[in-house]
Amino acid sequence: MRVGTLFGIAITIDVSWIFIFALIAWSLADPAGPLHRADLSAVARLWLGILGSLLFFASVLLHELAHSLVAKSRGIKVLGIRLFIFGGVSQFDAESSDAPGEAWISVVGPLTSLVLGAVFAGLSFAVGPGSGFGALMGYLAFVNVVLAAFNIIPAYPLDGGRVLHSVLWRLGGDRERATEISLRIGRTFASIIVVLGIVEAVAYNVGGGLWTTFIGWFLLQAGSAEAARVALVRGVRGHVAGELAVAPELLVPADATVARAAQTMQVFHVHAVPVVLGERIIGVVREDALTALDPQTREGTYATAVMTRVDDLPSIAAKAPADDALAQLVGNPARALALHDEAGNVTGVITADSVVAWLARANAAGAGPRPVATSAA
Ligand SMILES: [Zn+2]
DSSP states (O other): OEEEEETTEEEEEOTHHHHHHHHHHHHHHSTTSTTTTSOOOHHHHHHHHHHHHHHHHHHHHHHHHHHHHHHHHTTOOEEEEEEETTEEEEEESSOOSSHHHHHHHHHHHHHHHHHHHHHHHHHHHHHOTTSHHHHHHHHHHHHHHHHHHHHTSSOTTSHHHHHHHHHHHHHHSOHHHHHHHHHHHHHHHHHHHHHHHHHHHHHTOHHHHHHHHHHHHHHHHHHHHHHHHHHHHHHHTTOBGGGGSOOGGGOEETTOBHHHHHHHHHHHTOSEEEEEETTEEEEEEEHHHHTTSOHHHHHHSBGGGTSEEGGGSOEEETTSBHHHHHHHHTTOTTOEEEEEOTTSOEEEEEEHHHHHHHHHHHHHHHTOSOOOOOOOO
16 A cells, blocks of 8 residues: 655565554553553543554554665665555665665664654653653664664664675675675574564463564565576576567467466466467566456456557567666566567567566576476466
8 A cells, every 4th residue: 555755765565564553552542551551531542542553554664664765865766655564664675785775774763763762752751751642752762772672683684684784795705795794694693583472472471472483584585586586686697688588488478367367377387478469569467457357258258458558568678787677676566577579579578477487497497407397287
């Protein structure tokens, strides 16, 4: 859900944030919650709970904005900020090309949270920590300090892990080696957090322990996603964008119905298929464009009616380096790229699935005469 734009940066909120919002408002409104020392009516508690939720949201947003604005000032294009259940994430179209840049972009988030913590603590003392508003400010000061402390854990891809990465990179001069080490350290920390969470849940605090476990698990996932991304970037190095194109057997003709396009996607386990008119690629149909249609409509609708036209896709030269294509694919809302030859004719389409299929083929070829696992069943 897109909520707006700040400093030219698109802000989106995941629906899972509603859960966090409700959880914070509810826990603050609870008479036994963080505001328990203040003498308040139920209505006042509820209002303070909602205000607290909004200010927590603003705190996380400012943390992410700090990352994004520093990245922007260093010439990195910011694709947007996304807030989701475990906090926020700033999306850039490229990584910092130097270690100090990465360190600054990463450290400024926790620093912002610390400054916010100090501001809220100051407000709390100014109005008196015994009052409802003062207690809320005190709580937000605490939350921001926790946010800073958690993010500075050197568990890649947390901020602290990125700072560690930049230090290792600077010291060793080898960026990929630094990434490998950081990912390994990050996985260790994430595993420790999972174990601590389970112990906490079993020993004394089921809710808090499960939450800690979830966070550790999320970090493990984020770490493996990052490892996969690094492996992918390394895998495509030296190849050209054209090699990543969707295979010809996946193309559907322009007179195909939505039902037929859906069937092709199902058979080949892909989430998008290009549409061709004769020899010419004219667009891409994505799975999420079909899910809203009922079976009857699918039979009676042409795929061309729900496709993204090829002119509306970002385009890249078939001879361009494959890692450039990957960078363009990430964060592009159509999740597809058009390939063009020197004359400007569209020669193919790249999707996330076609990249995965290429990588599977490349791995199989590299590992000798092992049979290629195909999903065409
Ligand atoms: Zn951060």
